[in-house]
Amino acid sequence: MGVSVRTTPAGTNGRIVQAQFEPQFEPQFEPLLSHCPTCGSDRLETRYPSIRVWICCRCRMMFRSPQPTDVDLNRFYSGAFSPENVDKHTTGMEGTTESLAKQYVSHVAARVPLKGRKVMEFGAGLGITSKALRDSGAEVTAVEPFAWEECGKTGITTYRSLEELPESLKFDVILSLEVVEHLRAPLTILRELRGRLLPSGWLYLATPNAASLRARLHRSRWSEFAKYGHMLFYTPATLEIALREAGFDTCARVKKYIRYGNSGIKALAHYALHRAGLEGELRFLAQAK
Numbered sequence: 001m002g003v004s005v006r007t008t009p010a011g012t013n014g015r016i017v018q019a020q021f022e023p024q025f026e027p028q029f030e031p032l033l034s035h036c037p038t039c040g041s042d043r044l045e046t047r048y049p050s051i052r053v054w055i056c057c058r059c060r061m062m063f064r065s066p067q068p069t070d071v072d073l074n075r076f077y078s079g080a081f082s083p084e085n086v087d088k089h090t091t092g093m094e095g096t097t098e099s100l101a102k103q104y105v106s107h108v109a110a111r112v113p114l115k116g117r118k119v120m121e122f123g124a125g126l127g128i129t130s131k132a133l134r135d136s137g138a139e140v141t142a143v144e145p146f147a148w149e150e151c152g153k154t155g156i157t158t159y160r161s162l163e164e165l166p167e168s169l170k171f172d173v174i175l176s177l178e179v180v181e182h183l184r185a186p187l188t189i190l191r192e193l194r195g196r197l198l199p200s201g202w203l204y205l206a207t208p209n210a211a212s213l214r215a216r217l218h219r220s221r222w223s224e225f226a227k228y229g230h231m232l233f234y235t236p237a238t239l240e241i242a243l244r245e246a247g248f249d250t251c252a253r254v255k256k257y258i259r260y261g262n263s264g265i266k267a268l269a270h271y272a273l274h275r276a277g278l279e280g281e282l283r284f285l286a287q288a289k
């Protein structure tokens with residue numbers, strides 16, 4: 001199999017702990033990036049050389065360089081979503097529970113009533129959030145390049161890429177959860193997603209927060225850096241820059257609290273982090289007029 005699974009001890013915070021995957025092959029790399037993937041500046045400096053993380057001197061975007069090749073990434077993700085790993089629930093998608101999916105959907109529904117709306121989930125994984133969207137009355141389309149077969153088993157129309165979507169298909173809302181950190185060229189994809197929105201449509205994004213307390217404390221040992229497929233590491237500021245560069249006029253961080261099922265002190269600590277804007281995940285809603 002193409003991947004090995006290293007799971008941190010489960011149950012420590014009541015949330016299903018996400019499996020972390022590392023390739024079990026000799027990884028190959030692209031050349032070093034010469035320009036910032038977000039603002040295009042060539043003023044780049046190493047941030048954490050030991051883990052190949054750089055930062056743009058102009059927009060402060062952090063990114064991996066050199067990055068794995070497409071061949072390696074395909075091999076890696078295909079392995080992660082192999083039937084065997086799906087059966088064993090070790091695809092790396094285990095962080096998305098039905099409870100979390102419902103909360104994401106409720107954030108969007110607070111802005112756009114979803115009943116009867118056309119909604120796309122980009123990078124739908126096993127379809128957990130797509131199902132929650134369907135339950136809320138939305139007309140859901142999923143795009144999923146690797147787990148498309150599993151996702152399709154939910155009965156939701158699933159395409160393998162944006163190119164496969166019929167050209168006439170546009171959406172009131174697009175959700176993309178924990179996907180943008182995997183992209184090599186975020187602006188290309190964000191612009192394509194914007195092009196798929198109906199006028200005044202909304203994009204909802206979630207991605208790890210590189211300005212979280214955990215990221216600040218752990219620095220190069222931040223767990224999100226260790227994930228092989230992660231190329232980009234966003235702070236609230238750099239995510240907003242990427243969205244605006246991609247043509248979104250309105251961008252706002254979603255300040256709603258996410259409950260991970262913790263109790264007692266842990267829930268309290270998490271709530272405090274949330275209030276301080278230092279929680280582990282960034283969630284943004286963006287609109288293009």
Ligand SMILES: [Zn+2]
Nearest residue numbers: 036039056059
């Ligand atoms: Zn930049």
